Amino acid sequence: MRRSTRRARNVKPDLGRIKYESSDSELDSKEDVLDSKDFKVEELEVDSKNLKGDLKNVKADPDSNLSFADRVAKSRHDTGASVSDFDFNEGRVRFLTEAQEVAKDSTAILYWMQRDQRVFDNWSLLYAQKLAIKKKLPMIVVFCFHDRCDGPNATLRTFNFMVSGLEEVQSDCRSKNINFDVLKGLPGDVIPRYVVNQRIGAVVTDFYPIRESTAWVKAVKDKLPPDVPLAEVDAHNIVPAWILHEKQVYQARQLRTKFAEHFPEFLTNFPDVMYHPHSFLAKTEKVDWKYLMQDKKIDRSVDDVPGVHGGGKAALAALELFIKNSLKDYEDYKNDPARDVSPYLSHYFHFGHLSSQRAFFEVQKFVHNRRYEASVSGFYEEAVVRKEMSDNYCLYNDKYDCLEGAYEWAISSLDAHRRDKRDYLYSEEDIESATTHDDLFNAATKQLKTEGRMHRYMKMYWPKKILEWTPSPEKAIAISNRLLNKYAYDGRDPDSYLAVMWAIGGLHDRPWAGRRVIGKIRCMMLEGCEKKFDVAAYVDRYSGV
Template sequence: MKKFNSHRVFKRNNIEPGGKGEYVLYWMQINRRFHYNFALEYAVGWANKLNQPLLILEAFSCDYPWATARTHTFMIQGMKEHCNYALEQKLNYISFVEQEAGQYDYLLKKLSENASVLITDEYPVFIMRKRNERYPKELNLPYYTIDSNGLIPLGLTQKDPYSAYLFRKIMQKNFIDAYTNPPKKNPLVDLRNRDKIQVPNTIFENLPDGNKALYDIEDFVSGLKINQEVKPLEWHGGRTAAHGMLGQFIKNRMLEYGDKRNDPDERKTSNLSPWLHFGKISSYEIVNAVLDYQPLEWDLDKITYNNGSSGGFFNGNSNIDGFLDELITWREVGFHFAYHRSDYDKFESLPNWALETLNEHRNDPRNWNYTYEELENSQTHDEIWNASQRQLKKEGIIHNYLRMIWGKKVIEWTPDPETALQNLIDLNNTYAIDGRDPNSYSGIFWCFGRFDRAWQERPVTGKLRYMSSENTRKKVKLREYLRTYSQ
């Protein structure tokens, strides 16, 4: 791997690769794609070095927090697409959807016994973070995690960035290196040893058919002990759908992104977050595709370091430049923050000024106090909030601008900030198809002051940036939105 990308490689235990096993194991946890994937590229590199075949394991557990029929369906759709691709390409690929807790763990451990080295995805939040802390100690083989999450490698920052402005400076200094050291489009073409791996049958004798989920996804999912109230979406969880969405965005919405992205009625944002979350598409591919639409005379030489300001960096079409700032700066500041902070999901991780002001106003009387169930069922006095929550429940997403109001208001309407935070995390991660992501925590904690500064003081929310539904109504177009989500 080139020097710049060495900042993506993390050796997680002290066991040295001796090449004693029969294959290299690539465990696909979150960046679930065969293309533009640094982790897969690294695994192919090890397989070539040891002259061994590569075994790819893609599995899915059933007992993760906030497990729903919605997430399960989306994920399994992606796995089904992978299965077909792997068959066509004659890959050593195992897909396994767990039916009872423990089966996934058993399979991983068994497959690790005959592997020389294990490569998996670096990911700074949720169960992947926990697994990457636990398994390197439990499994007796060299364990590497590789960061294929974004443009700026996680190993490049020294500490958690406290603002987007600070992270943007780092992004601006490193963008050209990152862009010119991309992941390979199809790393598997370099794989030299194509031997068929004979996984012992005894492993599977103790497991149910791991592909059962793929035959009839709806039927399979409906039989699991997960939250069945949160229904599957119309969006398909595969890579083909991700590319379809990217194509539609570029064709129909991108060149109006700057002016109209905040207007819910316009629906001009990319809608790519669900596929970015499950790693079905890489942010490099998106950057590369949209840069093709910069004005004809634009090239990388037009880029000027701008000391962390959002404008005046790409110096191309302002809509494209604005979109790239969201996709790179705003998306990745959350990954880098969580990477450096194991308390990324804890109230105490807020900046000191935010903790102080929230504590000072802890006992202020609240005008409204809603329970989790009332929030969940859109039973507040606020039409805009209720509509946003309905969109979340029905469509698994909230328009970005309204997502901020949605988060901010809950702080005013719950007895204390810790309850507000927990309610938001639970609502977001249960219903949002892009939930359980570093950006779930960036977005929610931003409402509480993360990456922000102190503003004028008010009751309850103290010095947090204040947002009101009345202003939102004046500022953005949402008449149609309110009609659509009126019940």
């Protein structure tokens, strides 16, 4: 495998150099660990033709008569009408097999879509098309549909959301002369058979550091013909996880330094997906999604949230809404659940309906506007640093959803307080039914169940209360993950697992003064929340639920 060894200082960046300032004592502050005041985006030399500094300037742009989605589409085409005309960074790709060349006498290139369920702004799909064009072969996209294709505890809610996105993928593929097929069964059973039957020359798939996906990828690799390469592409992160760091990091500042080094190389716009010039003779039938859903063994008690729709179009609309209505206030109110300026893009990130690279690429256009500069930095911290830290954690620590995945100081401290008396002791049913004594906690649970999401600040407070009210940290972690996986659109995700481990296991934090039950884990109390935001207003919003 050819791997990029270019240094950022030797590369002419597409968007200029980004510098970050951070304090060595960032975790010593009593402010929330997710605050971004300890760094800022200092400079972005933006292409003045395509990237304007505020919403007024965007309106003054010659393309201002276009919709937000159309402007994004035009920017792709302006970047490159085809991936063949684009300088694709091979550092995004790693081969998992000894074979690295397309097999001879093959009939197509296969993209096995997993995590990144979109056609546009997808480095995995673009790389597969690059191979196919080079070899003058058709291209096929497949998705493996089975009970656990969205991980453990998936529900009708999350499956319907996923399917709405896949329906859009199917339509977009057809518009680009790319075959789209759904294979029923586990990847290790159906992908190798499909490769042999269709004489596939190479398989490209998404990087996804969750253990289920890791096992599926290994099963496919082990059963592929020896001359068929399997390439894994990190289309989920701006900087590929294996390049960003070679081991688990322990503090955010470790990654900020790496980001500053690699951003000029990797933070680029995407080229367009071209109409594929080589057709596959055996056209696939249109997928009957309702039929596929009938026999799925999933929890059907958790239904859709009205008004929440999956797919790339809905994701771009949500991004546009955030930029127009909330971005300017994001830094000031991101930790205020009552004011709630959250972008709520994480479910689109989880299902791959929206690229975080696209999201930040659009948001950072406002960095030169003083009204937006701090919020751009805050969004960067949440949507880039913290999100990519979660992939780093799950990539290098396969105990990401249990206490063994925490730091030794946290495990020892929690062990020392196992027998401490709890002021309250609740069952999982009490927690799930939102019948605890804590109205703020109950409101967060109601938001999770009725909206399929939880405000990010409450996602820190909520697991900490579960730790205080259950017999053991192991049980607290298990309950937190089960309920988030069950109700949240963005559950079953590295970012969700990291949030629980930060709250209960002290991950990416430091030891604090010891307390009963929680030991040296950072404490979050109702009184502290009341000083930060209008708790009563947040509670009242969900009082009738």
